Amino acid sequence: MTYIRPNFRHPELAANELGYVRKDYEGALSTLCAGCGHDSISAAIIQSCFELAIPPHQVAKISGIGCSSKTPTYFLGKSHGFNSVHGRMPSVATGANLANRDLVYIGVSGDGDSASIGLGQFAHVNRRNLNMLYIVENNGCYGLTKGQDSATADIGSASKKGTPNPYEPIDLCTMALQLGATFVGRSFSGDKEQLVPLIKAALSHRGFAFIDVISPCVTFNNNPKSTKGYEYVREHLAATGTVDFVPVRQEITADFAPGFSQEVTLHDGSVIHLHKQQEGIEVNDRDAALEAIRDHKAQGQILTGLLYVEPDDADFHELQGTVNTPLRDLDTMDLCPGSRALEAINSNLR
Amino acid sequence: MKPTNIKDPEYFHKVIDCQYACPAHTPVPEYIRLIAQGRYDDAYMINWESNVFPGILGRTCDRPCEPACRRGRVEEEPVAICRLKRVAADNKEQEAIARRIPAKAAKKNGKRIALVGAGPASLTVARDLAPLGYELHIFDAQKAGGGFMRSQIPSFRLPEEVLDEEVGYIIGMGAVAQYDTYIESLKELLDKNYDAVFVGSGAPRGRDLKNLPGRQEADAQIHIGINWLSSVAFEHTSSIGKRVIVLGGGNTAMDCCRTARRLGGEEVKVLVRSPFADMKASPWEKEDALHEDIPIIDNHVPKEFVVEDGKLVGMRFEKVKAVYDEEGRRSLVPTGEDLAFYPCDTVLIAIGQENAFPWIEKDIGIVFDKWGMPQLDKDTFQSTNPKVFFGGDAAFGPENIITAVAQGHQAAISIDLFCRGEKVTKRPAPGTNLVSQKMGIHEWSYDNHVDDDLRYKVPLAEKKLALSDRKLEVELGFDVSTAYREAMRCLNCDVQTVFTDSRCIECDACVDICPTDCINFIANAEEEELRDSLRVPAQNLTQDLYVSDALKTGRVMVKDENVCLHCGLCAERCPTAAWDMQKFLYEVTKAAPL
Numbered sequence: 001m002t003y004i005r006p007n008f009r010h011p012e013l014a015a016n017e018l019g020y021v022r023k024d025y026e027g028a029l030s031t032l033c034a035g036c037g038h039d040s041i042s043a044a045i046i047q048s049c050f051e052l053a054i055p056p057h058q059v060a061k062i063s064g065i066g067c068s069s070k071t072p073t074y075f076l077g078k079s080h081g082f083n084s085v086h087g088r089m090p091s092v093a094t095g096a097n098l099a100n101r102d103l104v105y106i107g108v109s110g111d112g113d114s115a116s117i118g119l120g121q122f123a124h125v126n127r128r129n130l131n132m133l134y135i136v137e138n139n140g141c142y143g144l145t146k147g148q149d150s151a152t153a154d155i156g157s158a159s160k161k162g163t164p165n166p167y168e169p170i171d172l173c174t175m176a177l178q179l180g181a182t183f184v185g186r187s188f189s190g191d192k193e194q195l196v197p198l199i200k201a202a203l204s205h206r207g208f209a210f211i212d213v214i215s216p217c218v219t220f221n222n223n224p225k226s227t228k229g230y231e232y233v234r235e236h237l238a239a240t241g242t243v244d245f246v247p248v249r250q251e252i253t254a255d256f257a258p259g260f261s262q263e264v265t266l267h268d269g270s271v272i273h274l275h276k277q278q279e280g281i282e283v284n285d286r287d288a289a290l291e292a293i294r295d296h297k298a299q300g301q302i303l304t305g306l307l308y309v310e311p312d313d314a315d316f317h318e319l320q321g322t323v324n325t326p327l328r329d330l331d332t333m334d335l336c337p338g339s340r341a342l343e344a345i346n347s348n349l350r
Numbered sequence: 351m352k353p354t355n356i357k358d359p360e361y362f363h364k365v366i367d368c369q370y371a372c373p374a375h376t377p378v379p380e381y382i383r384l385i386a387q388g389r390y391d392d393a394y395m396i397n398w399e400s401n402v403f404p405g406i407l408g409r410t411c412d413r414p415c416e417p418a419c420r421r422g423r424v425e426e427e428p429v430a431i432c433r434l435k436r437v438a439a440d441n442k443e444q445e446a447i448a449r450r451i452p453a454k455a456a457k458k459n460g461k462r463i464a465l466v467g468a469g470p471a472s473l474t475v476a477r478d479l480a481p482l483g484y485e486l487h488i489f490d491a492q493k494a495g496g497g498f499m500r501s502q503i504p505s506f507r508l509p510e511e512v513l514d515e516e517v518g519y520i521i522g523m524g525a526v527a528q529y530d531t532y533i534e535s536l537k538e539l540l541d542k543n544y545d546a547v548f549v550g551s552g553a554p555r556g557r558d559l560k561n562l563p564g565r566q567e568a569d570a571q572i573h574i575g576i577n578w579l580s581s582v583a584f585e586h587t588s589s590i591g592k593r594v595i596v597l598g599g600g601n602t603a604m605d606c607c608r609t610a611r612r613l614g615g616e617e618v619k620v621l622v623r624s625p626f627a628d629m630k631a632s633p634w635e636k637e638d639a640l641h642e643d644i645p646i647i648d649n650h651v652p653k654e655f656v657v658e659d660g661k662l663v664g665m666r667f668e669k670v671k672a673v674y675d676e677e678g679r680r681s682l683v684p685t686g687e688d689l690a691f692y693p694c695d696t697v698l699i700a701i702g703q704e705n706a707f708p709w710i711e712k713d714i715g716i717v718f719d720k721w722g723m724p725q726l727d728k729d730t731f732q733s734t735n736p737k738v739f740f741g742g743d744a745a746f747g748p749e750n751i752i753t754a755v756a757q758g759h760q761a762a763i764s765i766d767l768f769c770r771g772e773k774v775t776k777r778p779a780p781g782t783n784l785v786s787q788k789m790g791i792h793e794w795s796y797d798n799h800v801d802d803d804l805r806y807k808v809p810l811a812e813k814k815l816a817l818s819d820r821k822l823e824v825e826l827g828f829d830v831s832t833a834y835r836e837a838m839r840c841l842n843c844d845v846q847t848v849f850t851d852s853r854c855i856e857c858d859a860c861v862d863i864c865p866t867d868c869i870n871f872i873a874n875a876e877e878e879e880l881r882d883s884l885r886v887p888a889q890n891l892t893q894d895l896y897v898s899d900a901l902k903t904g905r906v907m908v909k910d911e912n913v914c915l916h917c918g919l920c921a922e923r924c925p926t927a928a929w930d931m932q933k934f935l936y937e938v939t940k941a942a943p944l
Contacts, residue, residue, distance in 0.1 A: 003792040006800035006917050008424045010866045010886045035857040035925025043862035190858055218857060218925045230855050234903060 005029045016053040025050045027077035031070070035222075037189030037215030037230075038068055038137045042075040044192050045106065045135075048199040049076060052247065059104045060096055064089040064118060067144050068110030068137035068215075076106075087118025090125035093132055094316070100326040101317055104203060105132035112142050115151040115170045122172070126179035129207045131315045133199070136172055136210075137189070139217035140228035147220025158225035174293055176210040177286050177308055182315075183209035184289065184308040188233055189216065191304075197245040198306060204247070206267035207315045214302065238296055240283070240305035241276035266311045274306055283309050351877050353899045353906075356848065359782045362934040364894060365911050366844045368431055371418035373756035375780075375938045376400040378415055378431055379844040383796065385434055386837035388830070391446050393438035398451075399944050400937070402474050402520070402755050403499075405512040408436025409825065410503055412601075412632060412750040420841050423890070424866070424913050427805040429839045430828075437833040439512070447519075452481045452944060454524035459483035461769045464544040465525075466533050469497020470751045471742025472550035473517065474758025475765065476525040481942040482766060486525040487544075491532035493584065495521065498552055498743075499751060501580035502602065504609050505821040536710045536738070546737050546765045549710075549724075550758070553743035557702040559597070564655030568662035568697075572655065575606045575700030582609055582820070591695035594618045595665055597652055598700035599629035604636065606698040607644045612820040619692065620646045621665075623682060625672045638824065641810075642817060651682065653689055655697065664693040703748045723747065730774040731761040739765055762941040778939040787845055787931045788921070794931055796845050798918040801838040842916045846934045849907055851898040853928035856905070860920035860929055861885075866913045869920060874906045884910055 015021050025046045030039050049059065059079035063069035065086035072081050080103070084092040093107050114122045114136050125134065140153040149157075152172065153165040176184045183205040187195040195213065202209035214233050216222045222229040227236075241261075248269040262283060264272040274283060282288050289308040296303035327335070354361060364370050368378040377396060384393035397404035411432050419428030461484050465472040468490035476486045494500060495517040499508065521527055533539060539547055556574035559565060565572065571591065575598065581587040594615040596607040599622035610618045620639065622629055626648040629636065636646065650667035657663065666689040670682040705723060710716060715735035717725040724733050724740055731739050741761040742754035764774040787794045809826045810816070816824050828836060860869045867885045874880070880895060881888040888895060888910040898907035921929040 003922065004799060005863070005919065006865045006915050007802050008800060008865060008913075008915060010868075010913055011424065012886055012889070013867065030863075030923075033925065034923045035855070035859045037857065039862050039923075040858045043858075190856060192858070216857070218855075222855070230857055231902065234856075 003029065016050055018053045018055060020050070020053070020056070022046065022050045024078065025056060025076055027072070027074045030074040032067060032074075033219045035218035036067070037139065037213075037217070038071050039074065040189040040192065041135065041137055041195070041213050041215055042071050044195045044199055046075045047192070047196050048203060051196070052200055052203060054104055054203070058102070059106060061106050061108065062089050062093045062096065063108040064110075064113035066110040066113045066142075067139075067217075068108055069113055071137065072106075072108055087113050087116070087121055089113065089118065090121040090130070090134075094125065094128070094130055097130055097132060097316070098322065100328060101131070101322070101324075102326050106203075107132055107134045109134065109136050111136060111138045111140060111150040111152040111172075115172060119151075119170075123175070123179050126176050126181045126208055126210070128316045129180060129182055129313060129319070131206055131317065132208060133202045134208065134210045135199075136212050137215040138172070138212050138228070139215050139221055140226065141217050141221040143217045143220055147217065154227040157227040158223070159221045160219075160223055162225070164225070171293065171297075172212045173210070173307060174290060177290050180208075181210045181308075182207035182310045182313045185211045185306045186214070186302070186304045187211060188214045188237060188304060190230060190234065191237075194239065194243065194305060197243040200245040200247075201243060201266070201270075201272045201306070201309075204245070204266050204268055204270045205309065205311065207310075207313055233302060236300060236302050238301040238303050239277055240281045240292070240303065240307060241274045243306050244273035244275070246271040246273060264309050264311060272306065272309065283307065351874060351880055351895065351897045354894070354896050356896075359780050359936060361894070362784070362846050363780075363936045365846060366934070366936070367418040367420050368415035368429075369844070369936065371414045372401075373414065373753045374401045374759065375756075375936065377844065377935060377937065379840055379842050380935060381438060382429070382431070382434055382837050382840040383842070385438055386797070386834055390438045390441040391443055391450070394442040394447060395450055397435055397438060398447075398519075399940070401752060402477055402758075403470060403516050403751065404435055405439035405516050406499055406508060407751060408432060408439050409508050409512070410499070411435075411752055414752070420843055420913070421839060424841070424915065425804070430805055430808070430836050433808050433828055434833060434837055436827050437830070440827050441830060444515075451519050452523055455481055455483040457483050458485060461485065461545040462487070462543070463546050463548060463765060464489065464539050464542070465548045465550060466536075466539070467497055467549070467551040467742070467744070468492070468495035468517075468527055468529070469550055469552050469742055469754065470499060471744070471754040471758040471761070472497070472548060473520045474755045475548050475550065475741065475762045477520045477523060478759060478762035478941040479766060480520070480523040480525055481944065484769075488525055488527040489531045489533050490527065490529050493529050495527055495529070497550075498576075501583050502576055502605065504579065504582070504605050506608070506612065506816065506824050507605070509821070509823050534709050536716075537714050540714060540737065544737075545769050546739060548761055548765065549738060549740045549744050550742045550754070551707075551744045553703040553705045553748040555704045555706040556699065557704060559652060559699060559701070562652060562655060564657045564662070567657045567660065568655045571662040571695060572697045572699065575602050575698050576703060578698055579605055579609060582613065587613070589613050590615050592616045593694045594696045594698065595692060595694040596620045596698045596700060598622060598702070599624055599631055599648075600700065600702070601631045601635050602703070603700035604631045604639045606700045607639055608642055609820065610696075610698065611642050611644065611817055615696075618644050619694075620644060621650045621652065621667060621692065622646065622648050623651045623670070624680075625649055628672065628680070642813065649682070650690065656691070662695060662697065664691055665697065666691050703743070705744060705747060727774075729760065729777065730764040731757060732764055732768070732774055736768065759938060759940055763939070766941040781935075781937040781939055783935040784846070784848070784932045787918075787933055792922065794918055796842050796931070796933065797838070798842070798845075798916070798931070800841065800915050800917050801835075803835055803839055805839070806832050806836045844934050845916050845918070845931050847896075847909065847914060847916070847920060848930050848932045849896065849898055849909070850928050850930070851901055851907065853926045854898075854901055854907065855926055855928075856901055856903055857925060859923040859925065863919045863923040865917065865919065866915055868910050868912070868914045870908045870910075871901070871905045872908060873904070874900070880908055884908060886910070888912060
């Protein structure tokens with residue numbers, strides 16, 4: 001009569017390049033409802049960080065409020081974390097990132113946190129191309145307050161309460177594309193084969209990487225009339241292609257059919273390899289991505305996979321011309337150069 | 351792969367590694383839970399029903415369950431199953447047990463059975479048949495019941511009281527034992543109009559080294575191990591020379607050397623032909639011998655008994671090394687060094703046992719094979735004379751107590767079917783029961799917490815004391831609190847993960863929570879391909895894959911049973927109760943319900 005995860009793991013599981021095992025990337029046991037898609041996303045983040053061999057102490061997890069924003073407790077238990085104010089995760093992430101640019105930033109938010117109360121913050125973090133991974137765990141409802149429709153609920157979609165949603169939904173991927181995100185993807189919590197490489201690519205991308213993950217709410221929004229339930233999503237899923245992520249340290253060994261594949265080399269030298277399922281989708285063309293999302297939606301399909309990536313745009317630090325060193329590594333003289341330096345600046349402004 | 355048929359009782363039985371490995375299929379996790387709850391009487395009775403000698407086996411069993419234990423694949427060592435069994439026997443209330451053991455059958459069924467030998471096989475047959483009203487006559491040449499358990503297992507491993515008590519329960523059920531009675535002729539026995547005869551006479555002949563030079567001259571100082579142990583047990587022998595060599599690498603050799611230490615042997619050595627690791631003795635028995643300052647010298651083949659002035663002064667050995675061919679067959683190749691000389695004044699030969707049936711006539715319809723073993727049906731234990739059944743070491747050669755018990759159960763079923771005029775090949779199905787353990791949210795009716803403790807060591811009697819008293823039991827057994835902690839190491843493998851595919855919504859919650867990555871949702875394939883494509887490839891081929899029917903996405907659920915902790919988190923995190931934890935009880939059906 002216990003609800004504690006045992007300490008034993010599969011004895012044949014190998015360690016990663018740093019010598020860490022996957023358990024080192026786990027967090028506390030989830031207290032979300034059984035079957036929540038968010039737990040699968042947490043598992044995908046754990047898997048991605050483990051495979052990328054990111055030192056856990058080099059990661060900062062930042063979230064807002066909501067079921068989704070609880071999840072950072074359930075992964076990367078040895079990383080830094082900040083559970084912030086509702087809808088204000090981008091501000092906290094921005095501040096943290098400016099103070100220490102060397103950490104890997106994972107922001108976790110939900111459709112309420114990002115598309116309602118935090119929509120303003122969401123817009124500006126896109127514009128700034130802040131170097132971070134921003135995941136929205138999108139279930140189309142406010143699970144923490146018993147399942148009201150959220151701003152991403154599709155027209156006509158009905159949650160457990162049964163009333164179809166009359167309002168136009170916000171498509172966060174479309175918004176991100178329009179507002180300047182340099183990496184945009186969409187995925188489904190029930191498809192780790194797609195989600196894990198996508199997260200790995202997003203973590204390796206320099207700049208703002210946004211992934212909208214449809215993540216069914218088993219308790220309030222997994223009924224036949226909902227467009228965000230497991231069954232509906234599976235039946236209406238389309239993908240730009242399958243993504244292979246090849247880290248810097250690894251050589252590309254697989255043979256890809258020409259014409260149907262596209263390669264994107266990220267800023268750090270790692271490579272995203274997209275095996276396209278449809279012709280015509282170019283992942284370095286914002287307009288094409290917007291069009292593809294719109295076309296699929298018109299056909300009643302949810303387009304997933306990597307939608308857009310621009311690896312070379314300047315990120316927030318570059319745009320701001322900030323110092324290369326994390327602030328904590330600067331000595332007093334650099335941080336506070338004294339009255340003579342202030343005098344020099346002031347005289348320049350006279 | 352085809353969906354797993356969980357209705358086949360052997361599927362879930364096999365998941366309970368310990369029970370499956372046990373020849374008698376004792377429901378191990380069931381009684382371990384009872385021990386943890388302090389219900390020693392109940393734990394004892396589950397054992398008694400299944401293996402007849404819980405107190406004896408709790409000390410002396412060969413423990414095929416322990417190497418099979420899942421815990422040994424998850425961490426370093428298996429649960430101390432055998433020691434826990436002893437805890438049930440040590441802490442039970444003897445009077446309560448006596449009340450629970452069936453009384454003499456009120457009504458006789460008019461059938462008479464003779465049982466030759468009063469060892470574990472015969473006693474098991476007697477116990478299983480007594481409640482049905484059979485008249486049972488047990489004959490044994492020794493002066494008390496128990497067979498080799500009495501004559502060969504030294505008292506420092508198995509106290510006489512324990513043996514007397516458990517043999518007594520069976521005799522108390524109405525079997526008539528005639529001790530000091532050696533059966534000289536099976537023909538005569540058959541002529542006494544028994545409805546059936548059970549032969550449980552063991553493998554009574556110890557192997558000798560007749561052709562080794564010096565064997566005859568030194569005869570007075572050379573003993574056959576099992577005969578010597580028996581004469582110690584029955585107190586015909588109470589001393590031994592100061593320098594003793596024991597030949598052989600099995601458990602009998604270990605018993606011989608340790609007994610020799612207690613009878614005055616100061617320099618006792620074991621010399622064995624094979625490498626140490628290949629010795630037949632159980633690892634813990636080797637440990638016990640080493641603990642008592644008995645060196646085990648391996649890779650030495652005996653060549654000569656050295657006799658001077660009519661007295662044995664030592665032995666010569668050829669040094670060998672083990673060479674394995676491509677198929678893993680071993681040959682012992684001489685190293686070419688000079689023969690090694692080891693001085694001694696006594697030698698105990700414990701190099702194996704053989705069957706011997708000088709008392710079975712060749713013309714009474716029992717066919718023997720070229721190795722002198724009776725031709726038997728391997729399931730029914732019936733010989734070519736339909737009235738005569740075999741079991742224990744007498745059936746298929748020397749094994750161990752638990753195997754003798756398992757065979758006794760089957761022979762008893764055969765004898766009962768035969769006496770009722772039914773086909774002996776019509777074997778009864780096992781008794782099974784599968785019950786959900788769900789009690790509420792986060793509540794199961796079994797303790798699903800997986801304990802981190804490492805295996806507890808059993809305390810031993812002080813060496814000096816133990817070596818000065820042949821009857822002082824060396825292992826002291828777990829105390830109740832240690833037993834509780836050890837019992838908590840059990841993973842409850844009988845509480846099965848039962849999957850109902852029609853309920854699954856493929857949300858992956860079970861995949862994400864499973865601490866040992868057992869669960870997969872993937873495209874179906876042939877077994878070999880499937881094993882390779884799991885999250886952690888299923889490389890332990892002795893462990894099954896649990897495969898569901900096709901789910902809505904066309905994929906299947908595949909669970910590798912290998913290192914499942916039976917923690918129940920898959921069922922805990924399942925939103926639709928597609929997973930449930932259900933306790934599977936598997937009981938070998940006996941001749942009489944007890």
